[in-house]
Amino acid sequence: MNSVNLTNDLKDLLNGPNVNVQWSVPQLVEAATSRGEAILTREGAVRAETGKYTGRSPKDKYMVEEDISKDKIDWGTVNRPISSEVFENLYAKVLNHLKSKEELFVFKGFAGADPESRLHIQTINEFAWHNLFAHQLFIRPSEDEMKIHDAEFTVVYAPTFKADPTVDGTDSETFIIVSMEKKVILIGGTEYAGEMKKSIFSIMNYILPEKGILPMHCSANVGQEGDVALFFGLSGTGKTTLSADQDRKLIGDDEHGWSDNGVFNIEGGCYAKTINLSHENEPQIFDAIRFGSVLENVVVDPETRIPDYDDGSLTENTRAAYPIDAIDNSIHPSMAGHPKTIVFLTADAFGVLPPISKLTKEQAMYHFLSGYTSKLAGTERGITSPEATFSTCFGSPFLPLHATVYAEMLGNKIDEHDVEVFLVNTGWTGGEYGVGSRMKLSYTRTMVRAAIKGELIDVKTEQEAVFGLSIPQEIPGVPTEVLNPRDAWSDKEAYDAKAQELAQKFQDNFKKFGSVSADISAQGGPLNN
Known part of the structure; x- marks a missing residue:
């Protein structure tokens, strides 16, 4: 070409x-x-409006x-x-x-x-x-x-x-x-x-x-010892927040390739959501918006030219585009070695999935193909209760080839490089949305850091009953009562019913992958039997 x-x-x-x-x-x-x-905004960013298409x-x-x-x-x-x-x-x-x-x-x-x-x-x-x-x-x-x-x-x-x-x-x-x-x-x-x-x-x-080379819709960072971690997740699961770690270098925030040489960023910049952005919560993104950055549909005071990131009157999908070197702890060039840890993030509003669980290769391929999270009531017109949503390989709108091509490549690379894979639920615990509570970010950070540091490789686990997920029995800094989601529910029968409901949704969605092997499709729960 x-x-x-x-x-x-x-x-x-x-x-x-x-x-x-x-x-x-x-x-x-x-x-x-x-x-x-x-x-121009006060900091020198360019602010444009995109009209009816936001x-x-x-x-x-x-x-x-x-x-x-x-x-x-x-x-x-x-x-x-x-x-x-x-x-x-x-x-x-x-x-x-x-x-x-x-x-x-x-x-x-x-x-x-x-x-x-x-x-x-x-x-x-x-x-x-x-x-x-x-x-x-x-x-x-x-x-x-x-x-x-x-x-x-x-x-x-x-x-x-x-x-x-x-x-x-x-x-x-x-x-x-x-x-x-x-x-x-x-x-x-x-x-x-x-x-x-x-x-x-x-x-x-x-x-x-x-x-x-496996293309991936994920963020990636690397530690001081060269240990690479990948974070897959749909909007609202905490991908950007959890991959931003002051003790690790950012490789990229959204799109990567995994070749025989290791992981590389496909982009030279970041395209961050800015709705409700604050320096307190996301200082790296806030400080990256400077001269030459591009703001889309952010409301700006006409006199002071100060952006109001809390104003979603034009759209909730306000955005900032800036070069990756605007992030102080990014690496250049945006390349590193092979991943040691992969984290799949989901915000389960049904309160069913464990806050963290270890996945086998087959389970990893199943959850990669599923790409599950949940939409919450009020986030879209007509949604009155949590709805399961699935985006194949956590990036279905961008996949020209059949999804199994990407999943098989992922499985091969997990085997080849002996990668640990974890499913992390940043959603609800102790009950579904409206009954339970959102998992504390501090707990999630502790669990993710333990996974990336290799502290969960040999930890004792128990098997969750519906999806067969392996749950660590103990993680320092995290209360043991939240690790098993069923234990966190006061009404155990209600948990069992909700777990079966979610498993059915997984299986209904997975039917579109007709050619997938039985050992992978069986990871959707006992309803398969």
């Missing part, structure tokens, strides 16, 4: 007189503010049906097919739209900190602040690297171009279309910058397994 694969129209666009290539952060900040795209549009994401990829992709609600004809038509329209603009902005960089497997990428942006976002989120090349940079994938981003579904073959005005043949990601009709980040991650989820 190299730049000779670019279409002639795309080459013409890139060579146009309106194209600004590899502008610096100050140049992009000036352009974003002078063009009226964004304002998050990703998964129902507007497509992959082109092409000979090169159609037999590999796991087609369905996540990977929706679209014809080459529809793509070509929109592609031509978008390029013509961009050629008419007074200015365009191009960023060239990498996805993947490991030079052996990194992807050369470029973004073509209609907005200066979108280009600044790309500059901060992806890996920035050195001067020497720029001399040999040869884009393998191009993001073409035209937020003000809106599709006409009756003519263009889309479901709405918005589209995110991936062509593996053209090596193009075409985005239009939305100003939400996160579409760029996650589209590139989806590409890496397609490309890396072919190289024997």
